Amino acid sequence: MKTFNEKCYDLLMQIPKGKITTYKLIAEALNTKAYLAVGNAMKNNPYVLTVPCHRVVHSNGNVGGYVKGIEKKIEILKSEGIDISNNKIINLKKYLFRF
């Protein structure tokens, strides 16, 4: 049995470039409501080079957080073709990735 974190990382790795997901969806994919735990796993993120944690945002479209700083995260997402305004994803639904 993998740890909760590893399962999160597995899912994140499946996200293609230009797509994003939410903490909620990850939790749902794991059959749990541990939204907070997912966030925790991200901040721990021991696989920062393997797991694209910058492609994960809040359900309401808010960008959330990032180890390198929220602004840096926005910069990365923008470079992948995602429109962001006032620290929030414009069309979250449009870029949302389904597992």
Added chain:
DNA sequence: CCCTTGACCAAAC
């Protein structure tokens, strides 16, 4: 083993 801490979420105000 108890308590605290989160990069959360949905509903209520």
Added chain:
DNA sequence: GGTTTGGCCAAGG
């Protein structure tokens, strides 16, 4: 439509 409130689960001290 911004802000507060209560609930949610896993990991770490």
